Each structure stands twice: as structure tokens, then as C-alpha cells.
Amino acid sequence: MSGDRGLPPLPDSRPLIVPDSAGLALAGWRCRDCAAPLALDGPWCPRCRGPLDTERFPLRGTVWASTILRVPLPGRPAPTALAYVDLDGGPRLLGHLAGPPAERLRAGTRVRGAGLSEHGDPLFEAIPEEAR
Amino acid sequence: MNVWVWGAGSSAFGKQPAESTASLVRLAVLEALRDAEVDQVDAVYVGTCFGEPGVAQRTLHRLGIAGLPITVLENACASSTHAFHEACAALEAGRHRQVLVVGVEHLTSRFTGALPVERRDHEGRAGLGLPALYAMSAAHYQDLFGLTDAELAAVSVKNHAHGVHNDRAQHRRAVTAEEVLASRMIADPLTLLQCCAISDGAAAVVVGDRRRGARDVPVLATAFGTGAAWGHDSPRVWGFDLVAQTAARAYQAAGVGIGDVDVLEVHDAFTIGEIVTLEALGMAPEGAGGRLALDGHTVLGGPQPVNPSGGLLSRGHPLGATGVAQIFEIVRQLRGQAGPRQVAGARIGLVETMGGGAGGVDGNACVVCLLGA
Known part of the structure; x- marks a missing residue:
């Protein structure tokens, strides 16, 4: 995504998604003292000031909430399907839902990573019953 | 004070x-x-x-x-x-x-349409807009507490009905629940008439x-707070805890509780915002705030009218102007100058404003003010 005409491109401040043995993973951190998982970089744990260790969190988790945004935003045509996903043992991550935006996923739906969107956002899809 | x-x-x-x-x-x-x-x-x-x-x-x-x-x-x-x-x-x-x-x-x-979350912030960069942020709170409430579309719509119906009597309001037209729910879907489950308008x-x-x-x-008390971390270990929707904690400090400083409040102006940028806020203010248990408008508790003429001005949904929401506009309304109410939207015998009024949008925190800031006798 580029910035507005005449302005430099936006910095990419999103959490870092990297290839992993099982597909994609969030390259995050965990606090050595309070064990809080973090998606964003920082000099120390923002909750307890403890030291941080890097940790990979596979893109697998549970939907906290999701919606279909049906109006466009700058650089983002509508509709888009968004979800907050609580990664297993990891942080809450804002992602998009794979496939054509149709219906939101209910809270509690188990999801897994499904690649990256054309904008570079992590995509999630519901895990079929038989694969859970 | x-x-x-x-x-x-x-x-x-x-x-x-x-x-x-x-x-x-x-x-x-x-x-x-x-x-x-x-x-x-x-x-x-x-x-x-x-x-x-x-x-x-x-x-x-x-x-x-x-x-x-x-x-x-x-x-x-x-x-x-x-x-x-x-x-x-x-x-x-x-x-x-x-x-x-x-x-x-x-x-x-x-702006010409929906406000994006700041695009240099990580969630704004990932395509989050403010309607979607509130919509996910509404969706979470529907999935966990069974909040219904009718309960969401009742907030919009109420506040638009109130705004008819406000000569400063942007929308002075009553709407029905059917109209609210049939209006264009903006971010599921929030329809257009559940979203405040761009305003000056x-x-x-x-x-x-x-x-x-x-x-x-x-002024009995004012309290101001900013959001703590919000993430994987936050069971409540964003903003709930910040409003609850800010309100608790305001109540304590003023020596009053929610039961003493006669009239409220709260942050209904989206219908779900009013529902969550009223729960956080203590008017209803968590997950039960959807009944307040539908049952008439918060309607003009009811026990505790909320947003008699029409709220953000009807008056409009020019962000920086909203807080003082809420105080303007409560001052008019407490002086008995609110005309056809007057809350009879109002003695204590509450103003709550919630600013949100920074990813990872429980709202940017909240202010709760108590005014009156």
C-alpha cells in the first residue's frame, strides 16, 4: 500500500509475519518474567518491564471477534473481512479472513493461517471440524 | 469540587x-x-x-x-x-x-467517509477502520451475550427520537427499528443508522x-484516565474497563452512584458504544445493557434518560467538539432549559466521553464528569 499522492509510502508498522515450518508464524516476543506474549517490538515488557525473548507463534488460534467492513478506507477497497484472533498461547492479532468476504466468523471459531493478503496482512480461515 | x-x-x-x-x-x-x-x-x-x-x-x-x-x-x-x-x-x-x-x-x-484508524499505527496499517473496531465489539457481544439486532437498533431509534427536539442536531428525524436495520450495512452487525455521521x-x-x-x-467531580494494555488476556471489549475505572473515581469523588444520576450524555459513536458504556457505568450488568433502551429505561420519560440531546448518533460527532457539547446539554438539562427534551426534575447529570483507536490499549482516553446538585 502506498501513501497518498505526493506523500511517501506509509511505514509498515504491522506485526511481522514470517515463514515457519508449519506455514506462517508471527515473529513476536514473550516476557521472561510474566510470560506475556507480544506482537509488537519494545525495549522491555510493557506490562511488567521484564526482559523479552523472541518467540514464533504459529498462525493458529481462536476468533475473539470478527466483522465484514463494507465501506472503503484509503487504499483499502471494500469489503474486507477482519478478525481479532487470539493465537494459541500467543497475543491477540488483527488479521483478515481468507476468501471472498461473506460472513463474519463467530467468537470462539477455531482458525488457522491461510497465507498473506495482497496487502501483506495475515489471512485466517476456519478449521474444518474433521481437522481440529 | x-x-x-x-x-x-x-x-x-x-x-x-x-x-x-x-x-x-x-x-x-x-x-x-x-x-x-x-x-x-x-x-x-x-x-x-x-x-x-x-x-x-x-x-x-x-x-x-x-x-x-x-x-x-x-x-x-x-x-x-x-x-x-x-x-x-x-x-x-x-x-x-x-x-x-x-x-x-x-x-x-x-474526511469523506468512515474514519480510518491512524494509518501509521499497526492496526490502521492493517486495514482497521473505526466502524470495524466498534463492530467487533458488537459482534463479540452478539456471540457471547446474545445481544440482538433489535437491541442495537433500539439505541439508534431512541437517540434519533431525542434529537428531533434538538435544534443544534445534525439529524432531526425519527427513525424506526425497521429503518435502522434495513439501512446499509457498514460493518456487521452495525448498519448506517447505527453509526454517527461526519460532522462539523x-x-x-x-x-x-x-x-x-x-x-x-x-461540577461535582471530573475524572480522566487513559487505557491500559488490551490484548490476549482482556476478556472484555476494549473501553469497558477504562470507562468503569474512570467512572468509579468520579463517583467516589462526587459521593454519588449511578443510581443517583438523573440524566446522562454518553459516547454513542456507534450503538454498541452506548450499550457497553452504560454497563461500564454500572447501569446494567455486563452483557445486559442491550435491554436498557428497548425496555425504555434510557428513553426520555424513563427512569434514567440517556442522550436526550440525540447523542452522537443524532447530534453528529465532530470529534473535538463532542465533549463540550455533551456538557452543554447537561447544563441545559440541570437548569431546566431543555425545552421539549427536558428530563423532568433532573438534579444530577453525567457526561462520559470515550476516545479510542490506538491498537493495543483499552481506549486512548476516557473522561467522566458529574454535574448538579
């Missing part, structure tokens, strides 16, 4: 591309000064979110208000309620005797110490 609201003023709210921020501020300030029966103040506190640099000085010098301390604050939607809070604190500290508080925003010159406006109040005269409205 030894602070009183001496006077209040407001421009009309709505899409006013032909008006400048200066002209809107001028309308609001002149009305507030006349209402307070003063023509000078000691200091000015201004709240604006996307405001133009120097907006206060450029406007106020033409009214002869210049060469005095002017402080401009930004805290998203709570910007001017925060300015009110700081003005009250400065008065309490004895720094000033009479202070002008202004809220102003001109959104039509900045300004509001102002004069606050000061005690003086002779019965029209001044006592």
Missing part, C-alpha cells in the same frame, strides 16, 4: 463545509460568554482532534481573547472533555478564576469559582 459552569454555548452541528473552524468557534464562544454574563476570561483550554494549528488563537483574538494562557489538548473523541477536566483542575488549584473551554472539529474538510461543530463553556446567582451549575 469548587467549580461551577457559568455558561454554555454551541454552534449547530452538521456538515458545514462553508463554515470555518473560526466561525464555528465564534458562535459557540459568544453564546457561552453571553450565557455566563462575562466578556473576559483568564485562560482557555481547547480540545480538538484533527484540529488546525493555531485554531484557538486565530479565532479568539478577534473576540478580544488574546495574550492569555491557551492550552490545546488532543485525546481523540474525548479531547474537549479532557480540556474541561484540565480547566476544572486548574481552577481547583487556584491558577485561574474564570476559564473558557472550547471543543471544535471540522471533519468535512478532512464547536461548543464552549465558561467555568469558574462560586459566584452569586442560581444559574451556575456545580
Whole structure:
């Protein structure tokens, strides 16, 4: 995504998604003292000031909430399907839902990573019953 | 608290591309000064979110208000309620005797549609817009607590009905639940008539110490807080805990509880916002706030009317102007000057404003004010 005409491109401040043995993973951190998982970089744990260790969190988790945004935003045509996903043992991550935006996923739906969107956002899809 | 609201003023709210921020501020300030029966103040506190640099000085010098301390604050939607809070604190500290508080925003010159979350922030960069942020709270409530579309719509129906009687409101048209639910889907489950509109406006109040005269409205307490971390271990929707904690401090300082409050102006930028806020203020248990509008508890004529002005949904939501506009309404209500939308016998009023949007925190800022006897 580029910035507005005449302005430099936006910095990419999103959490870092990297290839992993099982597909994609969030390259995050965990606090050595309070064990809080973090998606964003920082000099120390923002909750307890403890030291941080890097940790990979596979893109697998549970939907906290999701919606279909049906109006466009700058650089983002509508509709888009968004979800907050609580990664297993990891942080809450804002992602998009794979496939054509149709219906939101209910809270509690188990999801897994499904690649990256054309904008570079992590995509999630519901895990079929038989694969859970 | 030894602070009183001496006077209040407001421009009309709505899409006013032909008006400048200066002209809107001028309308609001002149009305507030006349209402307070003063023509000078000691200091000015201004709240604006996307405001133009120097907006206060450029406007106020033409009214002869210049060469005095002017402080401009930004805290998203709570910007001017925060300015009110700081003005009250400065008065309490004895720094000033009479202070002008202004809220102003001109959104039509900045946006044409849904407000994005700041695009340099990680969630804004990932495509999150404010309607989607609130919609996910609504979706979470539907999935966990069984909040219904009818309960969401009832908030919009109520606030639009209230706004019919507000000559400053952007939308002065009543709507039915069927219309609300049939309006265009913006972010599931929130439809267009459940989302506040882009708006331009300004509001102002004069606050000061005690003086002779019965029209001044006592400020019982103001509380201000910013959001703690919000993430994987936050079971509640964003903003809930921040409102609850801020309100608890305001209640304690004022020596009142939610049961003592006769009239409220709260942050209904989206229908779900009013529901969550009223729960956090203690009016209903978590997950049960959807019944309040549908059962008539918060309707004009009900036990605790909420947003008699029409709220953000009907009055419009020029971000920086909203907080002081809420105070303007409560002042009118407590003085018995609200005309056809008057809450009978209102003695204690509550204002709550929630500013949100920074990913990872439980809201940018919240202010809760208690005014009245």
C-alpha cells in the first residue's frame, strides 16, 4: 500500500509475519518474567518491564471477534473481512479472513493461517471440524 | 469540587463545509460568554482532534481573547472533555478564576467517509477502520451475550427520537427499528443508522469559582484516565474497563452512584458504544445493557434518560467538539432549559466521553464528569 499522492509510502508498522515450518508464524516476543506474549517490538515488557525473548507463534488460534467492513478506507477497497484472533498461547492479532468476504466468523471459531493478503496482512480461515 | 459552569454555548452541528473552524468557534464562544454574563476570561483550554494549528488563537483574538494562557489538548473523541477536566483542575488549584473551554472539529474538510484508524499505527496499517473496531465489539457481544439486532437498533431509534427536539442536531428525524436495520450495512452487525455521521461543530463553556446567582451549575467531580494494555488476556471489549475505572473515581469523588444520576450524555459513536458504556457505568450488568433502551429505561420519560440531546448518533460527532457539547446539554438539562427534551426534575447529570483507536490499549482516553446538585 502506498501513501497518498505526493506523500511517501506509509511505514509498515504491522506485526511481522514470517515463514515457519508449519506455514506462517508471527515473529513476536514473550516476557521472561510474566510470560506475556507480544506482537509488537519494545525495549522491555510493557506490562511488567521484564526482559523479552523472541518467540514464533504459529498462525493458529481462536476468533475473539470478527466483522465484514463494507465501506472503503484509503487504499483499502471494500469489503474486507477482519478478525481479532487470539493465537494459541500467543497475543491477540488483527488479521483478515481468507476468501471472498461473506460472513463474519463467530467468537470462539477455531482458525488457522491461510497465507498473506495482497496487502501483506495475515489471512485466517476456519478449521474444518474433521481437522481440529 | 469548587467549580461551577457559568455558561454554555454551541454552534449547530452538521456538515458545514462553508463554515470555518473560526466561525464555528465564534458562535459557540459568544453564546457561552453571553450565557455566563462575562466578556473576559483568564485562560482557555481547547480540545480538538484533527484540529488546525493555531485554531484557538486565530479565532479568539478577534473576540478580544488574546495574550492569555491557551492550552490545546488532543485525546481523540474525548479531547474537549479532557480540556474541561484540565480547566476544572486548574481552577481547583487556584491558577485561574474564570476559564473558557472550547471543543471544535471540522471533519468535512478532512474526511469523506468512515474514519480510518491512524494509518501509521499497526492496526490502521492493517486495514482497521473505526466502524470495524466498534463492530467487533458488537459482534463479540452478539456471540457471547446474545445481544440482538433489535437491541442495537433500539439505541439508534431512541437517540434519533431525542434529537428531533434538538435544534443544534445534525439529524432531526425519527427513525424506526425497521429503518435502522434495513439501512446499509457498514460493518456487521452495525448498519448506517447505527453509526454517527461526519460532522462539523464547536461548543464552549465558561467555568469558574462560586459566584452569586442560581444559574451556575456545580461540577461535582471530573475524572480522566487513559487505557491500559488490551490484548490476549482482556476478556472484555476494549473501553469497558477504562470507562468503569474512570467512572468509579468520579463517583467516589462526587459521593454519588449511578443510581443517583438523573440524566446522562454518553459516547454513542456507534450503538454498541452506548450499550457497553452504560454497563461500564454500572447501569446494567455486563452483557445486559442491550435491554436498557428497548425496555425504555434510557428513553426520555424513563427512569434514567440517556442522550436526550440525540447523542452522537443524532447530534453528529465532530470529534473535538463532542465533549463540550455533551456538557452543554447537561447544563441545559440541570437548569431546566431543555425545552421539549427536558428530563423532568433532573438534579444530577453525567457526561462520559470515550476516545479510542490506538491498537493495543483499552481506549486512548476516557473522561467522566458529574454535574448538579
